[in-house]
Amino acid sequence: MHIDPLGEISHDPLARIGLIMLSAVTLMAIFAPLLSDYSPHDYTGKIFSPPSMDHLLGTDSMGQDIWARLLWGARTSLLVALAVALLSSALSVLVGASAALIGGLYERFCMRVADAMISLPTIIVMILVAAYLRPSLPLLIVLISAFSWPGGARIVRSLVLSLKERMHINAAQTFGAGKGHIVCTHIIPELSPIIFALMMQDARRAVFMEAGLAFLGVSDPAVISWGKMMHQALAFTYLDVWQWWLVPTGLALSATLVAISFLSFSLETAMDPRMRKEDVARLG
Amino acid sequence: MWGNLVPASFLNYIIALAAIFSLNFVLPRLMPGDPFHAIYGDEALVAMTPEMEAEIIRQFSLDKSWWDQLSAYVMGLLQGDLGFSYYYREQVLQVIMGALPWTLLLTGLALIIATAIGIILGIESGYMRGSFLDRGLVACLMFLGGFPDFFIGILLLLIFAVSLNVLPLCGATSPYARYVGLAYLFDILKHLALPLASMVLVQIGSIFLLTRNTIVTLLGESFILTARAKGCTEARIKYAHAGRNSLLPVTTATGLRIPQLLTGALFIEIVFSYPGVGSLLNTAISARDYPLIQGILLMVTLTVLSANFLVDLLYMRLDPRVRHAH
Numbered sequence: 001m002h003i004d005p006l007g008e009i010s011h012d013p014l015a016r017i018g019l020i021m022l023s024a025v026t027l028m029a030i031f032a033p034l035l036s037d038y039s040p041h042d043y044t045g046k047i048f049s050p051p052s053m054d055h056l057l058g059t060d061s062m063g064q065d066i067w068a069r070l071l072w073g074a075r076t077s078l079l080v081a082l083a084v085a086l087l088s089s090a091l092s093v094l095v096g097a098s099a100a101l102i103g104g105l106y107e108r109f110c111m112r113v114a115d116a117m118i119s120l121p122t123i124i125v126m127i128l129v130a131a132y133l134r135p136s137l138p139l140l141i142v143l144i145s146a147f148s149w150p151g152g153a154r155i156v157r158s159l160v161l162s163l164k165e166r167m168h169i170n171a172a173q174t175f176g177a178g179k180g181h182i183v184c185t186h187i188i189p190e191l192s193p194i195i196f197a198l199m200m201q202d203a204r205r206a207v208f209m210e211a212g213l214a215f216l217g218v219s220d221p222a223v224i225s226w227g228k229m230m231h232q233a234l235a236f237t238y239l240d241v242w243q244w245w246l247v248p249t250g251l252a253l254s255a256t257l258v259a260i261s262f263l264s265f266s267l268e269t270a271m272d273p274r275m276r277k278e279d280v281a282r283l284g
Numbered sequence: 285m286w287g288n289l290v291p292a293s294f295l296n297y298i299i300a301l302a303a304i305f306s307l308n309f310v311l312p313r314l315m316p317g318d319p320f321h322a323i324y325g326d327e328a329l330v331a332m333t334p335e336m337e338a339e340i341i342r343q344f345s346l347d348k349s350w351w352d353q354l355s356a357y358v359m360g361l362l363q364g365d366l367g368f369s370y371y372y373r374e375q376v377l378q379v380i381m382g383a384l385p386w387t388l389l390l391t392g393l394a395l396i397i398a399t400a401i402g403i404i405l406g407i408e409s410g411y412m413r414g415s416f417l418d419r420g421l422v423a424c425l426m427f428l429g430g431f432p433d434f435f436i437g438i439l440l441l442l443i444f445a446v447s448l449n450v451l452p453l454c455g456a457t458s459p460y461a462r463y464v465g466l467a468y469l470f471d472i473l474k475h476l477a478l479p480l481a482s483m484v485l486v487q488i489g490s491i492f493l494l495t496r497n498t499i500v501t502l503l504g505e506s507f508i509l510t511a512r513a514k515g516c517t518e519a520r521i522k523y524a525h526a527g528r529n530s531l532l533p534v535t536t537a538t539g540l541r542i543p544q545l546l547t548g549a550l551f552i553e554i555v556f557s558y559p560g561v562g563s564l565l566n567t568a569i570s571a572r573d574y575p576l577i578q579g580i581l582l583m584v585t586l587t588v589l590s591a592n593f594l595v596d597l598l599y600m601r602l603d604p605r606v607r608h609a610h
Contacts, residue, residue: 014423116299121543121588124550124565124581125307131569131577132311208432212551215434217569234438234555237446237453247442250435258430265426265493 009266018262025256029078032071040064040072040224048241057244060229061236066245070252073226076137077207077256083141084148084206085199091149092198093191096156100164101179111157114150122147123212130218137223140213144206152198159194163187193271200264204257211253226253293596297589304585308578309357313350340368366582367575371567376579380561384583386456387560390476391549394483395538402488403534406495407527413500422493429489433548437482437555444478451478454557479556483548487541494537498530532603539595543588550584 009015028035036056038044044059051058057066095114099107126143129135135143163169169186213219214227226249233246341347360367366376405425409418428436445453452458456475463471502508503526511525553562561580568576 014426112296112299115293115296116303118540119293119296119300119543119589119592120304121547121581121584123547124584125304127565127569128307128577128581129311131572131574211432212434215551216554216566230435230438237442242442242446246438250432250438254431254435257432258427261426261430 009263009270012266012270014262015266018259018266021255021259022263025074025252025259026078028071029074032068032075036065036068036071038065038068040068048239050240051244057248058241060241060245061232066229066248069224069229070226070249072224073229073249074252074256076223076225077210077253080137080141080144080210081203081207081256081260084144085203087141087145088148088202088206089152089195089198091145092152093156093195095149096153097160097183097187097191099153100157100160101183107157110153114153117147117150118154123209126209126213127216127218130213134218134220136220140210140220141206144209145202148202148205152202155194155198156191159191160187163190193267197264197267197271200260200267204260204264207253207256207260226250294593297593300589301585304582305361308582309354312574313353336368366579369568369573369576369579371571371573371576376575379564379576380579380583383559383561383564384587386558387546387549387553387562388587390479390483390553390558390560391546393476394480394487394549395545397480398484398487399491399534399538401484402491403495403527403530405488406492407499407522407530409492410496410499410503410530411522411526413496413503418496422496425489425492428485429493431486432551433482433486434551434555436485437479437552440478440482441555456559475558479552479558482552482555483545486548487545490537490541491534495530495534498533499526502526502529532599535595535599535602539592539599542591542595546584546588546591 038055042064043062044055044065046055046059047061049055049059055065055067057070060066060069095110099110126147129143130140133139133143164182164187169182172182172186210219210225211227211230214223214225215231217228217231219225219228229249230246230253233242233249236242237246364377366380368374369376369379372379405421409421412418441453444451452475456472457463457468458471458475508521508525511521516525549560550562550565552558553560554566557563561584565577565580567573568580
């Protein structure tokens, strides 16, 4: 699969929209202290005040500035997304590639575990674990990663299985290349587009899960999270506050998720040879 | 002989179920303090009488060794005893059984409607690849599919129930209305409309995209060319030749998405206070009713695995190659 996924998707309008949206959220997260005069934890003295020049999105039931909380919530979401994407895809590659290369009983064991985990309702398992452990943010990241590697491990395994039978790897072996050398110079580089696609999927799932768990009320009370903001705001739909509390928060979360979906869809289309072939046929 | 009837994935389901059993058993016992306090939590103990405590400790051998606890736990499960919900003051199994039909109704209808619409739109869109309609549908449904399901639910709730006030805000039936017959059915449907619509809107996207992409690749196959050469009508090629073959990947993907579908339903139920397992889970979490959370996890897993099993059987019916392979 000798394609350059980043080069491919840079011409796709879908990917561009996704990239722009994701960059906007990232900038919000990075420059959060500059974009708001208030700290997200501070009590401003006014409860349920409507949007004004002072408070862009008004204040919530605890008298906290909603705009500030929205900005800091972006930090939580993106931090979880990035950390889970790295950790979970690393686990996928580790398990998938080692299963394919070692084979035998070890491979069967790994794939059985992965298959069994794929058929579980992951988020409810996580709710139970989180309800007992009441996890902090790092623990939450580990928890989400521990449940999101199996799908990726399957994909990596099947790819490595086909890769290791290729001619150029055979050739390298006849020249006396060791296992480590083959993995580093021939297998890992070939895997990189897939790893990138896996990271996108993991990141999307992580943002969703973090928000979902917080929405259900299982989260660290000290962490500012979009899911928790929506959980709090949902109780006040009988007031007008939802217009500047519930809806903007939900839109921020949705925009992040949609942006990652667009990027990941565009990437997957670029990597699917059958979808590509059709494009070429249409042009010719 | 029997190999034909039992899908190979059956073993996976057994392993998955065993994992949930072990998790439910081990997790509370890993917590600091004695197992009784860990299983039921501090909040529950306030609500319990010493007699109830003694009864539960005796029943689950909580003052004995791990081995005795394990055998008591397994014996309890075999008798359908999932523990006692202190919040509802009822057996966990009964509490869940009261809520499960609503969840199954919502999830089942959403699955059927979303799959039907998704497949038809996908076939049409894939057939007209590159057209204005195709591009519009792809962009629109991808956009919707990216939304978290509970936020779609919240938006529909805010638009139709809060702002326009045309559909009920919450629940599954009108309280104290005592409708009978058709009026009762209509009442249920009216309450179901918004939760169902939100689930369908979220689910349609991936079914649509998968069908569309499968159709696009299938249209290049030679059997389509043969069908054209035979003089089949376009509608026949679309639905009987390409469409039928696109059902296979859709079935597989549906099976894989059942866990998400069901958990999505739980979130939607919470938004609309629909009296299914989701609302139960919400109550259990805020009341820290651990046995109830455990029971819900177990029942949802059982539902997911049985649904997966049905999908596997359906796949074998749909694909003669799998049926005759053994």
